[in-house]
Amino acid sequence: MNKEDLKGFYMAIILSAMVVLGVNYFFPQEKPKPAEQKEVVISAADDPIAVEDNDKDAPVFADVAQTLQQDARLPIQNDSVKGSIRLKGARFDEILLTKYKQTIEENSPAVELFAPAKTAEAFFAEYGWLSSDEKLRLPSKDTQWQVIEGKELTPQTPVTLVWYNGQGLTFKYVISMDEHYLFNVQQSVENHSGHAVTLVPYGILSKHATEENMQRGIAHQGFTAILDDNLKEIIYSKITEEGENFETTGGWISFSDKYWFGAFVFNDDFEAKINLRQVAENTYQLDYKGQAVEIQSGSSASVDMRLYAGAKEIKLLDKYAESIKKFDLTVDFGWYYFLTKPFFYILDYLYQLLGNMGWAILLFAAILRLALFPIANKSFESMSKMRKVQPKIMAIQAMYKDNKMAQQRATMELYKKEKINPAAGCLPMLIQIPVFFSLYKVLVISLEIRHAPFIGWIKDLSAPDPLTISEWAHIWVPAALDIGVWPLIYGLTMYLQNKLNPKPTNKDQARMFALMPLLFMFMFAHFAVGLIIYWTLSNILSMIQQRVIMYKNGVK
Numbered sequence: 101m102n103k104e105d106l107k108g109f110y111m112a113i114i115l116s117a118m119v120v121l122g123v124n125y126f127f128p129q130e131k132p133k134p135a136e137q138k139e140v141v142i143s144a145a146d147d148p149i150a151v152e153d154n155d156k157d158a159p160v161f162a163d164v165a166q167t168l169q170q171d172a173r174l175p176i177q178n179d180s181v182k183g184s185i186r187l188k189g190a191r192f193d194e195i196l197l198t199k200y201k202q203t204i205e206e207n208s209p210a211v212e213l214f215a216p217a218k219t220a221e222a223f224f225a226e227y228g229w230l231s232s233d234e235k236l237r238l239p240s241k242d243t244q245w246q247v248i249e250g251k252e253l254t255p256q257t258p259v260t261l262v263w264y265n266g267q268g269l270t271f272k273y274v275i276s277m278d279e280h281y282l283f284n285v286q287q288s289v290e291n292h293s294g295h296a297v298t299l300v301p302y303g304i305l306s307k308h309a310t311e312e313n314m315q316r317g318i319a320h321q322g323f324t325a326i327l328d329d330n331l332k333e334i335i336y337s338k339i340t341e342e343g344e345n346f347e348t349t350g351g352w353i354s355f356s357d358k359y360w361f362g363a364f365v366f367n368d369d370f371e372a373k374i375n376l377r378q379v380a381e382n383t384y385q386l387d388y389k390g391q392a393v394e395i396q397s398g399s400s401a402s403v404d405m406r407l408y409a410g411a412k413e414i415k416l417l418d419k420y421a422e423s424i425k426k427f428d429l430t431v432d433f434g435w436y437y438f439l440t441k442p443f444f445y446i447l448d449y450l451y452q453l454l455g456n457m458g459w460a461i462l463l464f465a466a467i468l469r470l471a472l473f474p475i476a477n478k479s480f481e482s483m484s485k486m487r488k489v490q491p492k493i494m495a496i497q498a499m500y501k502d503n504k505m506a507q508q509r510a511t512m513e514l515y516k517k518e519k520i521n522p523a524a525g526c527l528p529m530l531i532q533i534p535v536f537f538s539l540y541k542v543l544v545i546s547l548e549i550r551h552a553p554f555i556g557w558i559k560d561l562s563a564p565d566p567l568t569i570s571e572w573a574h575i576w577v578p579a580a581l582d583i584g585v586w587p588l589i590y591g592l593t594m595y596l597q598n599k600l601n602p603k604p605t606n607k608d609q610a611r612m613f614a615l616m617p618l619l620f621m622f623m624f625a626h627f628a629v630g631l632i633i634y635w636t637l638s639n640i641l642s643m644i645q646q647r648v649i650m651y652k653n654g655v656k
Contacts, residue, residue, distance in 0.1 A: 161220040168194060168216065172244075174259060175252040180280050180410065183214065185253070189241040190261055190273055192283070193217065193224035195409045197360065204551050204559050213360050213409055222308040222383070223355070225362060225407055227287055229271070230300040230389065237265040238299075245273070255279045268293030268397075281410020282365075282420070288402035291395040301390040301403045303364050307355045309336045309382045319358045319545045320432040323376050323386065326351035331429050334376070339384050343377025353386055354408070354430060359547045361430055364388060365406035368425075412547050414444055432545055439538035444546055451548070457561055458554025461630050465637040468535065473645070475531065489518055536635075543628040554633070558586075561630035583625035586632040591621030593639035600646050 173184035176195070183194035195214035202208050215221050229238050239245075243263055250259030258276035265271065274286040287301055313321050314336055322335040327348040334344075349371050354363030364386075366372055372388040379385045395401045408420075412431050421427040433440040446467075450460035492514055500507035514520075543549055543562055553559045557567045565584025570577045572585070594617040601613075624632055 162216070162218045164212075164215055164219045167219055174247060174250075174261075176254075176277070177252060178255050178277060178279050182210075185275070186216070187245045187247070187261070189226055189243060190239070190245045191224055191226040191241065192407065192409065193222075197411055200359075200411060200547075201551070204553075211360065211411075213362065217306065220308070221310055222306065223362060225303065225305050225364070225409070227273070227285055227301070227303045227405065229287070229289065230302055231298065233297070236269075236297065237267055239263050239265075239271050253277055269297065280413075280416060281408055283407040283409065285405050285407060286402055287405070288400055289393075289395055290400040291397050294397050296394055296396045298392050298394045299401075300392050301405075303388050303405060305353075305355055305362055305364065305386040306379075307362075307384050307386075309384060313357055314382065317358075317544070318432075318434075318541060321357050322355070323353070323384075324356040324361070324430055325353040325374075326426045326429065327353075327374075329425060331426065333432075336382075336384060339376060339378050341378050343375055346374040346376070348372055348374065351425060352408075352427065353388065355384065355386060356412075356430055358545065359412055359550060360410065361408070361412060363408040363430070365408060365424055365427075367404060370405075412545075414441075414546065414548070415448070432541075434537070434541045436534045436538040436541070439534055440541045443538050443542045444548075447542060447546075448548060451552075456554065457549055457552035458558065458630065458633060461561070461634050462637050464539075465634045466641065469638060469641045469645075472531065486520060489514060489520065539634060540627070540631050543630045549628075549630060552630075554630075558629055558633075561633075562628050564626050565629040565632065581622065583622060584629065584632075586629050586636065587621050587625040590624060590632050590636045590639070591617050593636050593643070594620060597639050597643050597646070600643060 168184070171186050171188045173186055173194070176183045176185065180197065180199055182196050182198055185191065186193050193214050193216045195212075197211040197213055200211040202211055212221060214223050214225070217224060226241065228240070231238060245261040245263050248260050248262050250257050253259045253275060255277055258274060261273040261275070263271045268291065270290040270292070272286075272288045272290070274288070275283060277283045289297075289299060291297055309321075316335070316337075320333050320335065322333065322337075323339060325332045325346070325348075327346050328351065332346070348366070350366050350368040352363050352365045353372075353374055354361045356363075366388075371391050374386070374388045376386050377384070390403060393401045393403070406424075414428065414431055417428045417431065443464075447457070447460050447464055450463050451457050454460050454463065493511060496510045496514065497507055500510060546562075549562045550560070552561045554561055558565070560566075565586045568577070568582045568584045569575070570582050598613060598617060624635070
């Protein structure tokens with residue numbers, strides 16, 4: 101395989117991968133239709149925790165503010181979250197992430213992670229007990245809990261909720277929280293019924309997936325869990341009404357979005373049976389049941405469970421991972437974990453140093469180019485030699501135009517004589533494939549880059565360039581062709597860089613390489629602008645390096 105064929109092969113790999121990534125931007129999935137959401141009820145202990153629609157006349161999506169006012173609530177507050185627990189059912193259904201805004205606007209409200217049932221972005225958690233004794237009264241979603249200790253849940257003030265079932269059982273919740281996003285819920289039962297009872301602890305996460313959650317993309321969204329020390333991921337669209345069952349000892353289970361997630365965290369010795377299923381259109385339920393607990397009359401039993409409801413702050417999750425196995429894997433680092441995570445920490449360090457993520461990305465591009473300098477040098481030297489002997493190659497092709505075998509033999513002899521390795525120019529391309537994907541992954545998944553501004557019109561490096569042709573030219577342009585300024589600059593640098601490379605002797609390959617800058621420019625236009633900025637500077641540095649080597653080798 102000659103040099104042009106190899107280069108075409110590697111470029112085809114890159115182009116194919118870009119097409120796979122870009123198709124989600126050009127051909128988004130059909131928008132999901134709003135659906136009536138369903139409330140939670142509990143079935144017998146041996147069956148999955150069931151759901152049913154208890155209020156068929158309710159509006160499709162209730163107003164959040166009005167819903168929050170319908171029941172008594174216990175406030176939640178720390179430096180990272182605020183919200184409340186609904187005392188009816190002891191349900192965690194209002195969590196606002198106060199450090200993050202929904203948009204880049206100054207007056208934008210805080211990100212709403214947990215929201216009440218039957219609202220547009222419903223997401224909530226609750227705990228309880230199951231029993232096979234149908235006559236035994238157990239707390240449910242309609243149980244009115246009483247607060248006997250604490251008026252507000254804060255890191256300094258835990259709270260205690262209590263409910264008496266009238267049959268000799270007293271149920272309690274002791275709830276505490278840390279300064280970030282982790283809650284501890286101790287469920288306890290005191291038995292004064294005169295006979296033993298057997299109960300099974302359970303927990304439910306219920307979520308209505310939004311249009312953004314349902315879209316396929318490079319960042320995983322859906323069920324994410326560590327089950328018996330193994331990572332398990334299922335996207336929302338693959339969760340079925342029939343459901344799936346899992347078992348685990350320890351670990352954690354969650355509904356995970358791009359930047360936020362809610363998770364049940366089990367103790368290392370906690371044995372859980374897990375059920376995951378779709379309960380209505382775009383509404384999903386994740387529940388667990390623990391081991392049965394026999395409580396003798398005159399005694400009590402308790403179960404400790406942790407609930408995470410917050411942001412995917414990578415450094416924070418790494419700290420939690422010291423005690424919660426593989427908790428950092430809720431962030432979708434992808435196949436190139438060994439590159440993606442270090443890239444994040446390098447970018448974060450540079451950001452702390454410079455105070456601006458855009459400049460950090462540019463400095464990262466320069467450092468990466470420096471690290472690849474020896475490999476790139478060999479590549480550009482090979483390409484310079486190829487460019488220098490191109491007239492001789494064309495002469496060989498003209499001489500043996502009717503004999504391909506003789507043409508290839510003569511070409512290889514020329515390469516050997518001039519000490520040229522035609523494959524050497526392709527090595528940097530091969531190396532840059534994982535580098536490209538890893539950096540792209542970092543820019544897509546890292547909450548720390550979300551809404552990070554640069555200079556000029558760039559207010560969010562994780563979003564596409566907003567200054568598109570239609571914006572600055574004030575003309576209508578089809579969405580697929582309406583690209584920003586940075587993609588145009590990137591396309592220009594790629595075009596200029598290709599001009600420095602040896603021109604393929606095959607006319608079809610020459611046309612393909614001539615179109616590459618245009619294709620990549622439109623494909624990258626809908627990617628995070630931070631990636632375009634990185635790649636643009638990388639192209640510029642490559643051109644400078646390549647031009648110096650060409651001059652050194654006497655190539656015009």
